[in-house]
Amino acid sequence: MLRSRSLKSRLLGLAAAVGLAVGLSLQAIPQATAAQSTAQASPQAAPQAAAASLTQITNFGNNPTGLQMHLYVPNNVKANPAILLALHGCQGSGPYLYSSQDFASLADQYGFLVIYPSTNPGGSCWDVSSDQSMTRNGGSDPVGLMSMITYTEQRYGGNPNAVYVTGQSSGAMMTNVMLANYPDVFKAGAAFMGVPYxxxxxxxxRAWNGTCGQGKLTMTPQQWGGLVRNTAYPGYTGPRPRVQLWHGTTDGSVNYNNLGEEIKQWTDVLGVSQTPSSTDSPAANWTRTRYNNSAGKTQVEAYSLAGTGHELPVKGSVMAANAIRFMGLDAAPPSGGGTTGALRAVDAGKCLTDANTQQGTQQQIYACNGAANQTWTRTSSDQLTVTVGGSTLCLDANEHATTPGTKAIVWTCNGQPNQQWKLNSNGTVTGVQSGLCLDVAGLATADGTPVQLWTCSGGKNQQWTLG
Known part of the structure; x- marks a missing residue:
């Protein structure tokens, strides 16, 4: 049965108090702006979505619950672009999420597509409670959402190997459901203020489960993981999507205890320890824990935000950008899983080279020759690794320094932010910790020229290509 309005208010009351999207009534949801358009589509033809507009699409495929679909296509959409499924909270809508969060502007920056679905009835929560929704291809909302993804792949050239999902509140709950039901579809997901699958x-x-919502449903990691393995997609043994989780400690709508239960579930499903591989504080009052596999790649990442309520992700903050980075949408190759090849300095026409494969060695440029010490891999954890003689090292900002002139060295991979790099659409490679650009020293082009970190200047000696 449908949950009463009082229960909806209970789930999102705090969000309403601070005027956030997920807590607003339907009457408060803004209509599509002048930049948005609506198009009717037949199953045989895709509507011609105007660039940088929100386009409504109908007849997109099997849609048992009558969901609505909107698609955002940025001006600089890449060829064979990645797809992000972005899910609103209760009493929200796809167009509202489009206008109230940062995912569309991030799509403008990185060239991926964003699907913004809306529930039916309008303003309702996602169905994360029924038998149909708990099983792959079982019916209800997940089937309609999958039809949107397939349609976007077929009609807009979306890359089936680079599909991601994110959501807030009820949308975060559905994020966990989609990751569980369709592990072969999604590469990664980010859930803000959700609960376990x-x-x-x-x-x-669309029923209310007070025990879960109040954070009173506790199970072992094996029990939570068993539900994913045995209920969502029984018999599946392939790779699983990586998961990022966010929750505020003072969330009065979806209890903070659910963050710990989500961590239990996904660390068990992904086969990593419940003990964090690393813990840090990337911003004031934030605690980030990472759970890595034996190869050092982060499989689960969790953010606990002290003193924060039911209001994530905060627009204009770095929260959505961090989610995009975790998923790999901030410059990920079409495969969504990393790329391997030479890292070429555009101006010099030469390749970043690990000169003697020892820890602490400053990197240099040399004539490209395809050797192992010039073959770099961008990992899903934003590392740049080189493997020589069976030993893998990471590109590293020497001694965690953040000043211009810092040496770019190689070091044992440890998952720390001085070993994380952004490959930007403008050709620069920037250190996540420092924000500085990978730079060929002195604008030189000769073999053996050292590579360092320097203030980003737009110079050609800071332009790189990978692959």
Whole structure:
């Protein structure tokens, strides 16, 4: 049965108090702006979505619950672009999420497509409670969402190997459901203020589960993981998507305890320890824990925000950008899983080279020759690794320094931010910790020229290509 309005208010009351999207009534949801357009589509033809506009699409495929679909196509959309499915909270809509969050502006920056679905009835929560929604291709909302993804792949050239999902509140709950039901579809996901897969289960459509919502449903990691393995997609043994989780400690709508239960579930599913591989504080009052596999790649990443309520991700903050970076949408190759090849300095026409494969060695440029010490891999954890003689090292900002002139060295991979790099659409490679650009020293082009970090200047000696 449908949840009463008082219960909806209970789930998102705090968000309403601070005027956030997920807590607003339907009457408060703004209509599509002048930059948005609506197009009717037949199953045989895609509507001609105007660049940098939100386009409504109908007849997109099997849609048992009558969901609505909007698609955002940025001006600089890449060929074979990645797809992000962005899910609103209760009493929200796709167009509202488009206008109230940063995902569209990030799509403008990085050239991926964003699907903004809306629930039916309008303003309702996602169905994360019924038998149909808990099983792959079982029916209800997940089937309609999958139809949107397939349509976008077929009609807009979306890359089926680079599909991601994010959501807030009820949309975060559905994010966990989609990751569980369709592990072969999604490469990664980011859930803001959600609950574990199957936590909200009642057996009925769009029902309220107070025990889960109040953070009172506790299970072992094996129990949570078993629900994913045995209920969502029984028999599946392939790779699983990486998961990022966010929650505020003072969330009065979806209890903070659910963050710990989500961590239990996904670390178990992804086969990593429940003990964090690293813990840090990337911003004031933030605690980030990472759970890496044996290769040092982060499989689960969790953010605990002290003193924060039901208001994530905050527009204009770095929260959505961090989610995009974790998923790999900030310059990920079409495969979504990293790329390997030479890292070429555009101006010099030469390749970044690990000269003697020892820890602490400053990197240099040399004539490209295809050797192992010039073959770099961008990992899903934003590392740049080189493997020589069976030993893998990471490109590293020497001694965690953040000043111009810092040496770019190689070091044992440790998952720290001085070993994380952004490959930007303008050709620069920037250090996540410092924000400085990878720079060929002195604008030189000769073999053996050292590579360092320097203030980004737009110079050709800071332009790189990978692959």
């Amino acid at each position: 199957h936590c909200f289960y009642t057996g009925t459509v």
